[in-house]
Amino acid sequence: MPDPLPLSSATFATDGSFAGLLCAYAHAHRTGALPASVALAGAPASGSLFGAPVRIQTEAALAERLERGMERVRPGLVSKLLRAFLSERPGIEMDVLRLIDAVAVDGAEAVDDWTFGPAREVARWAQRTGREAHRMEAFVRFERHEAEDEERWLARIRPEHHVLPLIAEHFSSRYPAMRWTILDARRCLALVHARPAATLAEGARATQIVPASSLPDLAPTADERAYQSMWRAYFRAVDIPERRNLALHLRHVPKRYWPDLTEKRDTLPA
Numbered sequence: 566m567p568d569p570l571p572l573s574s575a576t577f578a579t580d581g582s583f584a585g586l587l588c589a590y591a592h593a594h595r596t597g598a599l600p601a602s603v604a605l606a607g608a609p610a611s612g613s614l615f616g617a618p619v620r621i622q623t624e625a626a627l628a629e630r631l632e633r634g635m636e637r638v639r640p641g642l643v644s645k646l647l648r649a650f651l652s653e654r655p656g657i658e659m660d661v662l663r664l665i666d667a668v669a670v671d672g673a674e675a676v677d678d679w680t681f682g683p684a685r686e687v688a689r690w691a692q693r694t695g696r697e698a699h700r701m702e703a704f705v706r707f708e709r710h711e712a713e714d715e716e717r718w719l720a721r722i723r724p725e726h727h728v729l730p731l732i733a734e735h736f737s738s739r740y741p742a743m744r745w746t747i748l749d750a751r752r753c754l755a756l757v758h759a760r761p762a763a764t765l766a767e768g769a770r771a772t773q774i775v776p777a778s779s780l781p782d783l784a785p786t787a788d789e790r791a792y793q794s795m796w797r798a799y800f801r802a803v804d805i806p807e808r809r810n811l812a813l814h815l816r817h818v819p820k821r822y823w824p825d826l827t828e829k830r831d832t833l834p835a
Contacts, residue, residue: 570666573598578606578618579658583650584628586658589621590665591631599666603658635665639673645691648698651727652690660686697724698731704818705736705747706827708793710783718745719783721825729756729774737772746780753777793827800828
C-alpha cells in the first residue's frame with residue numbers, strides 16, 4: 566500500500582482548467598510530492614520565498630487517463646471533483662489534489678471519510694455548485710436579439726460559481742436549432758451555441774465557452790420589450806397576495822437572481 570504524497574514548498578502553476586489540475590496531480594505523483602498551493606499561470610507572483618512556480622503543461626490525453634482511472638475506482642468521482650473545482654473557492658484546488666491522492670492510496674472509501682478535511686470540502690462545494698447549476702436551468706431568461714440580420718437569443722446570469730460548463734449540455738440539447746448565448750456577467754464569459762449541429766463542420770463543437778469580449782454587438786428586437794412587459798403583467802395577474810409565502814419563495818428563488826429574471830425586474834427597489 567503506497568503512502569500519501571507529502572506536501573512540498575512548491576507552487577504549481579496551471580492554465581486554470583480542470584484538466585490542468587489533473588495534470589498537476591500527475592506531475593506530483595511523478596516527483597513524489599504535492600505542491601503547497603496551486604496558482605494560475607501568468608498571474609502576478611505572490612512573493613513566495615521558495616522560488617518560481619512550477620509550470621504544469623496541460624495534456625488532454627493524460628487528464629483523460631486519470632479521469633478513466635478515477636471512474637473505475639469510484640463512479641461519479643470525476644463529476645464531483647469537477648463541481649467542487651468550479652466552485653472557485655480559494656484553496657479548493659489543494660482539496661481536490663489531496664482527495665485524489667487519498668483515493669489513490671485508500672481507494673473509494675476515502676471519498677466518504679468525513680474525518681478527512683478535503684473529502685468534506687469537496688463534497689460541500691460540489692453540492693453547492695451543483696445546486697446552483699440546477700437553479701440556472703430554471704432561472705435563465707432568453708431575450709430575442711438581432712445581430713448582422715440574424716436572430717439570436719441572449720440571457721444574462723451572475724452565478725456565484727462557474728456553472729457554464731455544467732449547464733452547457735442541458736441547453737444545447739434543449740435548444741439545438743437556435744443560436745443562443747448565456748452571458749456570465751460576473752466572469753465575463755459566455756456559453757455560445759453558434760449554429761444548428763447539422764450545419765457544423767466535422768469535429769467542430771456547436772456549444773463552447775468564449776470571452777464575452779468576443780461577442781458581436783447585440784440589439785433587442787423591436788418587440789422584445791413588449792413581450793417582457795406582457796410576461797411581467799402575467800405574473801402580476803396570477804399572483805395571490807393572500808397566499809404569499811416569502812420565506813419559502815426566497816429559499817427557491819434567492820434575491821441575488823432577481824435582477825436577471827424578467828418577471829422580477831419591476832419588484833426590485835429603485
